Amino acid sequence: MITGAANADVAVLVIAAVTGEFEAGFTGGGQTKEHIMLARGLGVTQIIVAVNKLDVEGWKEDRYQEIQTRVKEFLLKQQFKPKRIRFVPISGLTGENVKARTTSTSASSSSSELSKWYKGPTLLEAINDFFPAKRQIDKPLRFIVTDVFAEGKGIVARGRVIQGFVEVGDSLVVLPVGDIVRVARVEHLQAPSSNGSDDPRRLAVATAGDTVQLVISDKDIDIMRISIGNIFCFPNARPPLTRTATARIMVMEDLAVPIIRGAQVVFHMHSLDVPTVLTNLIAVLNNDGSVKKERPRVLTRGVSASVELTVSEKIVMEAFSECRSLGRFVLRRGGETIAIGVIDTTL
Structure with a gap:
C-alpha cells in the first residue's frame, strides 16, 4: 500500500456500501481512513471513491449519499481539493457502471433503479477524466x-x-x-x-x-x-545524503499513545522503511504554521508540530520545497500510522 501510493499521482478508493461493512472500515480500527491518510501523505492529490456493492443495498440513493457525505468530509479534512474528488456507484460483481453506462432501458431491473437517480460517469470514464499531473522536468534528475x-x-x-x-x-x-x-x-x-x-x-x-x-x-x-x-x-546535482532532518508533521486523530521525545518509529518514504528516533520535539504549530508552544513534552492526537528526526542510516532526503517525492513521509509505530509529514531542512 505505502509503496504503491508513493508512486501514484491518483488513486481509486473502493468502499463497500453494504450496511455494516462500510461502518467497520470507516470507524474504530477500520483501515479506510488510514488508507486515505497514507495516500494523501505520500502525494496523491486526486481520488475517485468507487462505492461498491450498492446493488446489495438495492441501489438506494440515500445510502449512496450518506456514504458520500461522510467520506467527502474526511477527504476535505485531509486537504483534497473538492474538484479533485469524484464518487461513482458500482457493482464489482455484475460490472454495473464500471465500464458500461447504466440506462433506464437496461434489461436488469437493478440497472433501472440506478439510472433513475444517477446521471454521472462510469468508473472508467471518471478515471479517464483525471487531471494530468504537473511534471517537474526542469529540475535535477x-x-x-x-x-x-x-x-x-x-x-x-x-x-x-x-x-x-x-x-x-x-x-x-x-x-x-x-x-x-x-x-x-x-x-x-x-x-x-x-x-x-x-x-x-x-x-x-x-x-x-x-x-x-x-x-x-x-x-x-x-x-x-x-x-x-x-x-x-547526476554526479554534479546530488541531493542531500543524511540521517537527520527537521520536519513538520500532522499527528493522526486516532493516536492511542502520545508521542514523546525519543519515540522509536518507522520512517516510510517512497520505497524505503527505516527505523527512526524522534530526537527533538521542537514546537506545536498553529494551522498557519506559527509556533503555538515551544518544546512540548508530548504530541497528542490531531496536533501539527515541528520535530527533529534521526534515521538509522544515511538516506536521501530533500526539503519538500525542492523535491516533493523525497520530502514527504509517513511515520508508523506498531503497524499503525501515527503521523504524516514533510521535510523542512536536512542537517
Whole structure:
C-alpha cells in the first residue's frame, strides 16, 4: 500500500456500501481512513471513491449519499481539493457502471433503479477524466529504484523518474553507495515495442512521471550494491545524503499513545522503511504554521508540530520545497500510522 501510493499521482478508493461493512472500515480500527491518510501523505492529490456493492443495498440513493457525505468530509479534512474528488456507484460483481453506462432501458431491473437517480460517469470514464499531473522536468534528475535484477551481462534498475530526465549514455551516481554507472538503454515498461512483441520499448529519453527500466553494465557496479529505494541522479546535482532532518508533521486523530521525545518509529518514504528516533520535539504549530508552544513534552492526537528526526542510516532526503517525492513521509509505530509529514531542512 505505502509503496504503491508513493508512486501514484491518483488513486481509486473502493468502499463497500453494504450496511455494516462500510461502518467497520470507516470507524474504530477500520483501515479506510488510514488508507486515505497514507495516500494523501505520500502525494496523491486526486481520488475517485468507487462505492461498491450498492446493488446489495438495492441501489438506494440515500445510502449512496450518506456514504458520500461522510467520506467527502474526511477527504476535505485531509486537504483534497473538492474538484479533485469524484464518487461513482458500482457493482464489482455484475460490472454495473464500471465500464458500461447504466440506462433506464437496461434489461436488469437493478440497472433501472440506478439510472433513475444517477446521471454521472462510469468508473472508467471518471478515471479517464483525471487531471494530468504537473511534471517537474526542469529540475535535477531524481530516479527512485523500485526493483533491480540481472539480465545477461547487464543490470536492470526498474523505477520511476520523479523529476528531471535521463538519456541513453548518461553517467549517473547511485545513492547512497556513491558508485558511478552509465545508462546503456532506457526501456519503457508500459508500451509494446514497434514490432508488436512483449519486450519493453526502447527510448532515447525518459522524463518526469515515466516508469522505466535503466539498463547498465555489470562492469560499472556489482548488483548487490543497488537496492530498492536507491536514488539515481547526476554526479554534479546530488541531493542531500543524511540521517537527520527537521520536519513538520500532522499527528493522526486516532493516536492511542502520545508521542514523546525519543519515540522509536518507522520512517516510510517512497520505497524505503527505516527505523527512526524522534530526537527533538521542537514546537506545536498553529494551522498557519506559527509556533503555538515551544518544546512540548508530548504530541497528542490531531496536533501539527515541528520535530527533529534521526534515521538509522544515511538516506536521501530533500526539503519538500525542492523535491516533493523525497520530502514527504509517513511515520508508523506498531503497524499503525501515527503521523504524516514533510521535510523542512536536512542537517
